[in-house]
Amino acid sequence: MFDNLASKFSSAFSSLRGKGRLKSGDISEIVAEIKSALLDSDVAISVAEDFTQKIQERAELVLDEVNKSTNPSQAIFNIVNEELITILGGSARRIRFAKKPPTVILLTGLQGAGKTSLAGKLAKYLKDQGNTPLLVASDLQRPNAVTQLQVVGESVKVPVFAPEPGNGVGDPIRVAKDGIKFAQDKLHNIVIVDTAGRLGVDAELMEQAKKIRDAIEPDEVLYVVDAMVGQDAVRTALAFQEGVGFDAVVLTKLDGDARGGAALSITQVTGKPIIFAATGEKVTDFDLFYPDRMASRILGLGDIQTLAEQAKNALDSETTAKLEKKFVEGEDFTLDDFLAQLEAMKKMGSMTKLLGMIPGANSGAMKKQLEQFDDSELIKTQAIVQSMTPLERNDPKVLNGSRRSRIAKGSGREVSEVNSLVERFTGAQKMMKQMRTGKGGMTLPPGMGGMGMPAAPIKKQQSQSKKKSRSGNPAKRALES
Amino acid sequence: MALFSKLLAKIRGSSISSGDWEEIERSLIESDLGATNTKEIIELAKKVRSDEIESAITDELRKWLSANSRDLASNFDRVTTILIVGVNGTGKTTSSAKLVANLNSKNKKVILAAADTFRAAATEQLQTWGERLGVRVVIGPQNGDPASVAFDAITKAKESGCEYLIVDTAGRLHTKSGLMDELGKVRRVIEKVSPVDEVLLVVDATTGQNGITQAKLFMESVAVTGLILTKMDGSAKGGVALAIERETGIPIKFIGTGESAADFAPFDAQSYLSGLIVN
Known part of the structure; x- marks a missing residue:
């Protein structure tokens, strides 16, 4: 997502790191590099200027202090990190719930920002937290926007209030109002109102947005913006802020290679935080926006917190407890357990995305391998294990030639692939035993690392390097070396 | 400015x-x-x-500016096929409809293919346009294979003697190689029946420098022949399109300036350039 910015920052800092004692000139140099990185990443020019000026001032101020420390470049790095977090909105913001339900959320933004898709994702997110959201189709402008919302609603099993067919027919203000009433009657505790996309310069439609707002008095007005937007981000955001006003920003299409400058600009210029980020085509590709994590990501520090959280969400507590018990009691880790892990990993989403959260993932070599990582490996591996009998899964030692060839046929893979899986699995089993005796702390069930799976990379690293065999996963290898 | x-x-x-x-x-x-x-x-x-x-x-x-032709391809002896591609939310479906209206006004016989089988209700959106413009729309099942819709459409276009086939495809981020491959397949499948004459990449004027990568990657997978620059009625200047022309040589062919079918015009270099610097 913020990859481009990240790789530029990391090259700027690597030149600084070689320097030892820093002079005022060094600071100006890196500040200039940061500025050009920001501009190339579509950060608004005024924002880039303010940001770099702040860095310059702060760095100059502490220069003497910094040079006494063992690692001057780190101190500068910290300043940049802190300023990035500040500019990105400080701490994570959550939806503010109304004291008296329903909580009303109004979505606004340009055409094509992704409001309707987002409405579905937001509804699912809130529903999964135990709420009873209602979607309201107030986009009566775009052809079949109403149908789209209905389909989206059905896919996330959230009811949609759509009394009007749309396509230019019906009054969006009335629909919004009736939607709230409907939600009150049916005891929905949240209402998400989808509205038509409009341009910042379209006074008439902006007036309509204002009227919808005044009619339903939303608790949250969310401004939905495409992460790929350029310098216009600021102008349009300000137009919406003046026109309809908003409380927080939602960034969409963050799964592309957008440089994410808009995120920095909009929060800085409007003073409104980014609350959510949408990161993919699936309805679950959606999360709260964490400024500190995003800053880490921009600076190439990785995003371990999100990774850990996703792992926790994906591995249900029962499976985890079972595995922990096995681990503690010295039972053997079986291919069945492994299969459960694979399932969990699939739930966590794209492997490439997960790997991107690992520290250093944006550095040259690692990044290239990341791009080549094939998510379908997971499915192939799963197919191999699923082609085994329960006996084989529990005790891979019984896997002789004919069994292996049967498994290969059953899963549509080559025998060599079955062999390599079994080999890596046995390696992982062994490693687990070593770790148990060595009392290695684990956050994730073991086996993944040894199987060439990249989860829980941090604590694994030391034990991994002890292993003679190199990991089968190229991304993992890059991490090891 | x-x-x-x-x-x-x-x-x-x-x-x-x-x-x-x-x-x-x-x-x-x-x-x-x-x-x-x-x-x-x-x-x-x-x-x-x-x-x-x-x-x-x-x-x-x-x-x-690119030296390549900005005219829309046209054939006398066979159907002219135009593929509409781009990232999500740039206005592909609307642009497809506008292009139909544009060709309609020249009394051309046009057929539309709803090859965006992914986005919810995209097919219906195009059908609504088809009704408004009085143009036949070839559709397929939701989440069906877009290449099969395209194949169906080119076959029907040929049979019915249409002059133009416009294929609306699903929005996809240029970084998703699987989805980009799917687009390549749509093209190849159409070409089994008849050549693809134009691949128009729809770029939103509000797009930043990311537009350049978009153009390059779409170019790689489907050999883009022109740009449609949309949402030029807003406050964005669409300067990235010029950066794209410079970098890739893909010419801007049309400009979109609103939500109705008539808000569409061939690219005019003079007004675009002066919009960038004077306006």
């Missing part, structure tokens, strides 16, 4: 301070021309007499 023209008026004939240059640089960057491109222009402009700056900048920008 009335700023730029005011500034130029102010500095005409007098010497230019570094602050003035900063203003010019700022306004070019704000048009999404890109930081590097802007720097280049400023360097160039600094070399000419101050009363020639404006024309020097315009001339340089004009040089960046």
Whole structure:
């Protein structure tokens, strides 16, 4: 997502790191590099200027202090990190719930920002937290926007209030109002109102947005913006802020290679935080926006917190407890357990995305391998294990030639692939035993690392390097070396 | 950015301070021309007499325009097939409809293919347009194979003797290689029946420097022949399109300026360029 910015920052800092004692000139140099990185990443020019000026001032101020420390470049790095977090909105913001339900959320933004898709994702997110959201189709402008919302609603099993067919027919203000009433009657505790996309310069439609707002008095007005937007981000955001006003920003299409400058600009210029980020085509590709994590990501520090959280969400507590018990009691880790892990990993989403959260993932070599990582490996591996009998899964030692060839046929893979899986699995089993005796702390069930799976990379690293065999996963290898 | 023209008026004939240059640089960057491109222009402009700056900048920008033809392909003896591609939310479906209206006005016989089988209700959106414009729309099942819809459409287009087939595809981020491959397949499958004459990449005028990567990657997978620059009725200048032309040679063929079918026009270099720097 913020990859481009990240790789530029990391090259700027690597030149600084070689320097030892820093002079005022060094600071100006890196500040200039940061500025050009920001501009190339579509950060608004005024924002880039303010940001770099702040860095310059702060760095100059502490220069003497910094040079006494063992690692001057780190101190500068910290300043940049802190300023990035500040500019990105400080701490994570959550939806503010109304004291008296329903909580009303109004979505606004340009055409094509992704409001309707987002409405579905937001509804699912809130529903999964135990709420009873209602979607309201107030986009009566775009052809079949109403149908789209209905389909989206059905896919996330959230009811949609759509009394009007749309396509230019019906009054969006009335629909919004009736939607709230409907939600009150049916005891929905949240209402998400989808509205038509409009341009910042379209006074008439902006007036309509204002009227919808005044009619339903939303608790949250969310401004939905495409992460790929350029310098216009600021102008349009300000137009919406003046026109309809908003409380927080939602960034969409963050799964592309957008440089994410808009995120920095909009929060800085409007003073409104980014609350959510949408990161993919699936309805679950959606999360709260964490400024500190995003800053880490921009600076190439990785995003371990999100990774850990996703792992926790994906591995249900029962499976985890079972595995922990096995681990503690010295039972053997079986291919069945492994299969459960694979399932969990699939739930966590794209492997490439997960790997991107690992520290250093944006550095040259690692990044290239990341791009080549094939998510379908997971499915192939799963197919191999699923082609085994329960006996084989529990005790891979019984896997002789004919069994292996049967498994290969059953899963549509080559025998060599079955062999390599079994080999890596046995390696992982062994490693687990070593770790148990060595009392290695684990956050994730073991086996993944040894199987060439990249989860829980941090604590694994030391034990991994002890292993003679190199990991089968190229991304993992890059991490090891 | 009335700023730029005011500034130029102010500095005409007098010497230019570094602050003035900063203003010019700022306004070019704000048009999404890109930081590097802007720097280049400023360097160039600094070399000419101050009363020639404006024309020097315009001339340089004009040089960046692609030399490729901006006319829409057309055939006399067979159906002309146009593929509409782009990232999500740039306005592909609307642009497809506008293109139909444009061809309708020239009394061409057109057929539409709803090959966006992914986005919820995209097919219905195109069908609504089809009804409004009185054009047949070939559809397939939701989440079906877009290539099969396209194949169906080209076959029907041929049978019914249509002059143009316009294939609306699903939005996809250029970084998703699987989805980009799918697009390549759509093209290949159509070409089993009849050649694809145009692949038009729809780019949103609000897009930043990311537009360049979009163009490059779409170029790689489906050999883009032209751009449709949409949402030019907003406050964005669409400078990234010029950066795309310069970098890839893909010419802007059409400009979209609103939600109705008539808000669409062939690219006009003069008004685009002056929009970038004067306006």
